[in-house]
Amino acid sequence: MKQISIVAAAIVIVACTTPSSVAPLTIPLQYKTMASPAEFPTLPACAALSKTEVKDARDERALGKRFVEGKSAPAATVSTTSDVPAWVTAAVDSAVKRTGIATKASAPILMITVEQITTSENVLHRAGYEAHVSVGAELRSAGGASCWKGHAEGMSENYGYAGSTENYQETLNHALDRAVIRVLGAPELKKTICSCG
Numbered sequence: 001m002k003q004i005s006i007v008a009a010a011i012v013i014v015a016c017t018t019p020s021s022v023a024p025l026t027i028p029l030q031y032k033t034m035a036s037p038a039e040f041p042t043l044p045a046c047a048a049l050s051k052t053e054v055k056d057a058r059d060e061r062a063l064g065k066r067f068v069e070g071k072s073a074p075a076a077t078v079s080t081t082s083d084v085p086a087w088v089t090a091a092v093d094s095a096v097k098r099t100g101i102a103t104k105a106s107a108p109i110l111m112i113t114v115e116q117i118t119t120s121e122n123v124l125h126r127a128g129y130e131a132h133v134s135v136g137a138e139l140r141s142a143g144g145a146s147c148w149k150g151h152a153e154g155m156s157e158n159y160g161y162a163g164s165t166e167n168y169q170e171t172l173n174h175a176l177d178r179a180v181i182r183v184l185g186a187p188e189l190k191k192t193i194c195s196c197g
Helices: 002-015 084-098 165-184 187-192
Strands: 051-057 063-067 076-079 109-123 127-140 146-160
Touching: 051 076, 051 084, 084 165, 109 165, 127 165, 127 187, 146 165, 146 187
Parallel strands: 051 109, 063 109
Antiparallel strands: 063 076, 109 127, 127 146
């Protein structure tokens, strides 16, 4: 019985130990909707788009930093080799379907520009995750005229095991969902989407 108690105590001590440093990570971006159905806006019945286009305009290509709380060790870089525009396009297309926006050849184009993606992982015994996604948006008629321009940001927090790809993906996807939802829910976009012809 004494041996079992010693082993159990050793496991608890190891599990609660804070690392002295963290290594760089490369995270694959894989989109999955994290927002609840109630978070998606309702658009006019006449709302339609011909397509969506996404471009990545970020100056900083790294996703963010991970660090050990209370340690002076340098922060480690978090990066991705994934296709960022493809990841954002998957989120936008999913949101467009969820809001019931129709697809029509003569309808306007929704242009999304990825301006910033920032993550932060704070490692202690477990890890706290934060993500921030900032996008620019423009609604253009089929003829190329700009009908509306806007900007939206999404933020998300998460908690779990340190260095978890799943935790990073969940946090980034939820922040992206929130940014896209704010674009589609913008009052001026709702006013102009049906008349942008």
